[in-house]
Amino acid sequence: MAKKNKNPRKEAKEELKEFGSEILENIENNEPPRMVVPSRSTSNIIYDEEDRFYTLGDKKTTRTAANMRQVKKFAQTTCAADFCKDLINSEKTATLREMYYTSEGWPVGGFSSQDRSDRIVEDLESAFGLKREDLGLLPEEDGASIFGDLVVEESGMEVKATEAGRAGYTIPPTMSDVDFVDCGAERVLAVETMGMYHRLVQEEAWEDYNTLVVALKGQPARATRRFLKRANNELDLPVYLFTDGDPFGFHIAMVVISGSAKLAYINHELAVPDANFVGVTASDIEDYELPTDKLRESDIRRLKQLLDDPRYSSDFWQEEINKMLKIGKKAEQQAFSKYGLEYVVEEYLPEKLGLN
Amino acid sequence: MAKKNKNPRKEAKEELKEFGSEILENIENNEPPRMVVPSRSTSNIIYDEEDRFYTLGDKKTTRTAANMRQVKKFAQTTCAADFCKDLINSEKTATLREMYYTSEGWPVGGFSSQDRSDRIVEDLESAFGLKREDLGLLPEEDGASIFGDLVVEESGMEVKATEAGRAGYTIPPTMSDVDFVDCGAERVLAVETMGMYHRLVQEEAWEDYNTLVVALKGQPARATRRFLKRANNELDLPVYLFTDGDPFGFHIAMVVISGSAKLAYINHELAVPDANFVGVTASDIEDYELPTDKLRESDIRRLKQLLDDPRYSSDFWQEEINKMLKIGKKAEQQAFSKYGLEYVVEEYLPEKLGLN
Known part of the structure; x- marks a missing residue:
């Protein structure tokens, strides 16, 4: 390639x-x-x-x-x-x-x-x-950690993302200097927390799903978004976003998908409009009977804003946001460990990714 | 080894x-x-x-x-x-x-x-x-980034810290699982920010100083402190700490040196009492005529607390803290770029590390 x-x-x-x-x-x-x-x-x-x-x-x-x-x-x-x-x-x-x-x-x-x-x-x-x-x-920000079947070259150095340690290959702030040399993965699964990243690496989900696992580390750095964009465009990989089921998690995913207003002048290089949201939804909270936290005042205010945001105008988002407001609860991606550490890897994600 | x-x-x-x-x-x-x-x-x-x-x-x-x-x-x-x-x-x-x-x-x-x-x-x-x-x-925390002449083994995987990408080898949260395989470096230089880390890697200071460069990323994670402790004990490397010249920078360094009160029950595994502070001091602010910020009320309060803290009882700390209070100014480690990007690598650090 x-x-x-x-x-x-x-x-x-x-x-x-x-x-x-x-x-x-x-x-x-x-x-x-x-x-x-x-x-x-x-x-x-x-x-x-x-x-x-x-x-x-x-x-x-x-x-x-x-x-x-x-x-x-x-x-x-x-x-x-x-x-x-x-x-x-x-x-x-x-x-x-x-x-x-x-x-x-x-x-x-x-x-x-x-x-x-x-x-x-x-x-x-x-x-x-x-x-x-x-x-x-x-910027000062830290780039994402990546694990999976990917080989890159930067400054004449070839790096295998499975051989840089269990904490993975860290993308440099200058994604422009990175060339994709080889990739055997079929998809990218980007997760909000390092905790979930370590879970997926440890359970060898990267191998079972044949996916690159990317840790967004909260609101992702520009280099991370650029990586996702390039993986989607240049490597033709579908991108999946697994975040917490709360307004901040939705925002993290949506900034990857549609870009932020603040960076409107550069979004054509960053946004991944075809990225798929597989984060925790209000329906998941009900279906999986997840441990939850009560929505705070600020969460409720934020969710109401999202209802009017053009990026959330699809039926999916409107229904899920309204349902979350109705049940008044949010849940984190690690909440699935209620059913054991492996559950998220063996049940939830294969279902959401359509791997069953 | x-x-x-x-x-x-x-x-x-x-x-x-x-x-x-x-x-x-x-x-x-x-x-x-x-x-x-x-x-x-x-x-x-x-x-x-x-x-x-x-x-x-x-x-x-x-x-x-x-x-x-x-x-x-x-x-x-x-x-x-x-x-x-x-x-x-x-x-x-x-x-x-x-x-x-x-x-x-x-x-x-x-x-x-x-x-x-x-x-x-x-x-x-x-x-x-x-x-x-x-x-x-x-914990959820991210471990430090390391660059330099070090080979480690974790989960049967051998990783060279110079071949994991320019953003370096990221230490995993479980430092216990890491074995030191080979190390050609003579010292460890731990810096507060990823910005300074990238500067040192880019200017090839890791090679010129024959040092491992470690990014603390602000207040270091436990795994990072454990790494510094083990590098000091097991590899016999002197450890140098380069932080901003402000109360938070001092605190970051001192937690590495003497441990935090909160983790008193585990400090014997984490503290590096022989680590050397080479961060920005009030004297440096004067000697190098650095760009500064005014001390805030909270900085002044914090500095006064440090004067009474047993960890800062040495003459060095008492003099520098008093001088900082007197001049009413603080400075960041990146402030040396006033004299060009290379200055910190070519002038300030060799002086502080005694490499001249």
Whole structure:
């Protein structure tokens, strides 16, 4: 197979180069340098019914160095672009935090808070259709753990996901640098907690189901979502999401499926609209007589919001959310251990995955 | 080298067996079954000046099945011991959460909250001098990432910490199952953040310093502390701790060095009294003119508490804490990137590690 990843860092460099050339051209023509950035304000974030994820609308704003209020930010943007170019040239990466501190040494001066330097990075991402990972910028987050029949290559190192220890292969923050070399698995099963991950590895579910087991570790990092997207697209694997049966679990799954509003400018690289939810539902709570917790006030409020959210408009979600509100209870994915540690692997999941 | 770990799970099983035999003996002699548990109340937690970590004093409490108020708890303790015996026999592990849910199926009835089932586990640990990991019980926490010249074996799988991907080898929650097979590194450098971890891996500091690089990921998991302890004891490696220069960073380092009061009953297996603090100090903030944040009210309160804490009684800590209070500023480990991404690797750390 050897699914070679395109070279997104090289593409990113080209984009940055063009940005620089345009500025130079502007200056030579005695025009103020400027850049056009898609608006990321709420009014420009749209749920695309066809693509089935959040995306940006057509509104754009123009930044110009001719505007006194924008000139410092514009200069900082060019410094950030220059910083990223150096990262790409030296084949390095930096955390967003490191860039923030590095900016203290820029001729134009640093940022008053990391929020501001992060926003500049979002500008570069959305203006040029880049991912910050391709610019060499990383968050602090930890990537997912993966176990199963997969071989990847990163920085010239071939890694088998079954031979990196029982805690699995940890995906790096830069998924762009990862090439899929070989994959014998037929599906991806992503689970919310490390506890469930260890259960599936231990019970050898990865082998029995012929699946890659992925630990999302709560709300998944961007690199994790990018991994799921690429596994779905490049490896043609169906993706299944097994979360807790509560509003946060639903949210975790839905962000994988449809993307978050906040990252609307990049969801086409992250969202996995065909991913299947196999997490705990209100019906499961009843059918399996699971140990439960009472819904809190905040859970109820959140569930009611979900009812109006376009991402949850299907009959399935409407029915399950209403049922959860009616029974007033939620349950965690580990609750199946009421019936023994193996139950979730031997009964619940094969049923949900249609493996029976 | 092949430092073979003793078989702590087998030892744990022996302890549980004896616990069961004693109960049977009690019953045959028409005596109420009982168990003696060291007190974990604050008054029995002592800082041991000689061992240089927190430990339990001599106070003990006796649980007896003859006491109506204790009988259910006693019965639950035996069920938990039975559950752990099954885990050991089947060579499995379970999360504390899974045990909590499993208890719903026990004849004596389950726990009203996970707090209570966790406390039963602490009873078993402190009464029999066991670690819950050896009983097969795991927390949800993620273990540290490790990169460097180390080969380990776990569940018959040999893993090289330089060949598990750039994100490193992730230690499993059960450090007991890990054997050290080979190690060419001369030291361990444990850092607070994944950001700094990636910096050290990327700049090939692990090679230049001949060190294992360990990401603590904030407050380290027990498995991480157990790893550092074993690297120090079994591999004879000096351990260095590089944290942020703030009260939380100091606390992270000190918990590795002297253990936490909460885990006094198990610190002899976790504390690394000879570990060296190489984190950011108030003096570093001045000497390196680092970017800083103002101390918050809560930071100031916390620093004042540390001044009275026996673990911080050395001249070094007293001077640095007082100086930090005086300048009113704190700094993160990534702040060195003010001088470029490589500075921390090329200047600060070699100086602190005495590698110049």
